[in-house]
Amino acid sequence: MRKYDAIIIGSGPNGFAAAITLQRQGLSTLIVEGADTIGGGMRTKELTLPGFKHDVCSAIHPMALASPFMSSLPLKEYGLEFIQASYAAAHPLDNGDSALLYNNVEETAQDLGVDGQTYKKLVIPIMNQWESLALDIMGPLRFPRHPMDLASFGLKALKPATWIASSFKTQKAKALWGGVTAHGIQPLSNWATSAIGLVLMAVGHRYGWPIPKGGSQSIADALAAYYLSLGGEIQTGLWVKNIAQLPDHKALVFNMGPRQILQLQGTGFSETYRRSLGRFKQGMGVFKIDWALSEPTPFRDVRCQQAATVHIGNTFEEIANYEKNAHMGRTGQKPFVLFAQPSRFDYLRAPEGMHTGWAYCHVPNGSTANFTTHIENQMERFAPGFKDTILAKSTMNTVDIEAYNPNYVGGDINGGLMDIYQLFTRPTLSLAPYRTSNKNIYIASSSTPPGGGVHGMAGFHAAKLLLKDHFNVDVTL
Structure with a gap:
């Protein structure tokens, strides 16, 4: 199998943001999604009757145009309106x-x-x-x-x-x-x-x-089209339970919450870090x-x-x-x-x-x-x-x-309680919460700052750290 600079698990907005940020710097990346379609919380389906298209999760997107990361992307050129x-x-x-x-x-x-x-x-x-x-x-x-x-x-x-x-x-x-x-x-x-x-x-x-024309799925589709145009790759239908399932890679980015991450085998996390993730509040x-x-x-x-x-x-x-x-x-x-x-x-x-x-x-x-x-x-x-x-x-x-979506633990669509204690210190108390105890693994979900919403900023920050730590590259918005 091909070797990648980075593999991103999860195709929500933050997963795409991390992958796009890395791919823009010339890295080889792969997005792995467990479901049969991409999007995470950005999916649109006929849930009631034929011809009625419903947004399964997010529908209105106050932060989509206000996000420094999202506004940096040419998504209109890829069909997003x-x-x-x-x-x-x-x-x-x-x-x-x-x-x-x-x-x-x-x-x-x-x-x-x-x-x-x-x-x-x-x-x-x-x-x-x-x-x-x-x-x-x-x-x-x-x-x-x-x-x-x-x-x-x-x-x-x-x-x-x-x-x-x-x-x-x-x-x-x-x-x-x-x-x-x-x-x-x-x-x-x-x-x-x-x-x-x-x-x-x-x-x-x-x-x-x-309101995204055609449904929230159109945001995911535009992100995917732009990402693929940069040379990125996507694999759907693969629920990862063990890191050994993945192709060879230098670094991993998890667009996942603490509970899902703790269930993964082969992460090599320290017991101290695992206990810290386990204290995260939904x-x-x-x-x-x-x-x-x-x-x-x-x-x-x-x-x-x-x-x-x-x-x-x-x-x-x-x-x-x-x-x-x-x-x-x-x-x-x-x-x-x-x-x-x-x-x-x-x-x-x-x-x-x-x-x-x-x-x-x-x-x-x-x-x-x-x-x-x-x-x-x-x-x-x-x-x-x-x-x-x-x-x-x-x-x-x-x-x-x-x-x-297993990231929505107990129906929590914000990726964890966003009170004053977890507003910035999520999922752990750290000045670099996207890093983990394994220097090759990063977290880029809504369980990291700035929390929930379709803005991609958590994915950007995680990718920024990865680039600095492993490739001596500094990116800004």
Whole structure:
């Protein structure tokens, strides 16, 4: 068999990012994927009825255009096209009004009324400094390239989301803030939960929350096409259980989580390092539903039909209470639901006149409870008549989600709890968390900084270290 400079196990966004970074420097690389198709969390399939294309995991991609790595790639030349909705996000309230995350920050602030100035003070500095901030916050702990910008961001980002919520006067502004910060999949009272809300809002105003035309699979296909054009190779259908199964190589890159890595034989890790990986904490899981629908979702506020993502949860307090209880292993009947209807903007997703719906809620890790009724009741609450539009559905509990992608342990789609203790020190406490105790093996999954999302930054940082350690090559973005 051919000898490779590096083999990358896993074809998610970080696996491709590592492989592309290495291949760009002239190394010979191979991506090995256990499933029969590439993509990891970027896959699109007919889960309900023929002709209805559903994103199996990720559907809306706030970080895809905001990522320094992804923006460095000529993916448009390889067929990738993003669609922008009228609003990045919408958050309907019981009173019939909705909070809206416009693509324009001034419009968002104006819509928030008396809270507009507070909102602008929070978000505009991050929006304007994003290019410099992204290089410092989307990676491991290190001396920042732009220390003043990072310090200003950190003073806000390290606060619990509950603290910043208290600076708003209206339920509308608090609800918008709560829905966005709840993407962090942890109690909103945790330290540093403001970070994800600030980032998602800021990049929403800079880049929107884009929808990939044809489905998330199109991102994976474009990454693969570009990678292959560089001379890289891909092998699917090979679940690696022992390193001895692989062709000869100089280095390995795992786009895998700690639990999967520990199950591999032949890694040669020290017992100390293995114990450290074993202490890694998982976050909440998710319960997901895909629907084939007969018509657009009949939201009481029709503007919600024009949003990339709709946050179903009513008030900040209601969302915060649910997230806290789910984190503690308790469940409620009114979950916080993230909903998207890509077919409103992409005609390729469903037969003419029909639509797809995609939704999930956070649940205790490993829960096998069926949340279908709870999610659909929440949808009906803000979109009366929604249940009447359902033609077919497909559900996935946390066990199903982990079976689909073993990196999602217990349904944890963030690759591990992203609290203040594991935000940067993941999967181990190290200034170079992509290295392992075996000098020839690196980790490049969402279980390393900067965590979950389709951005490829973890893969880039892992490849950067590999190049420096073994080939004396320094790469930058």
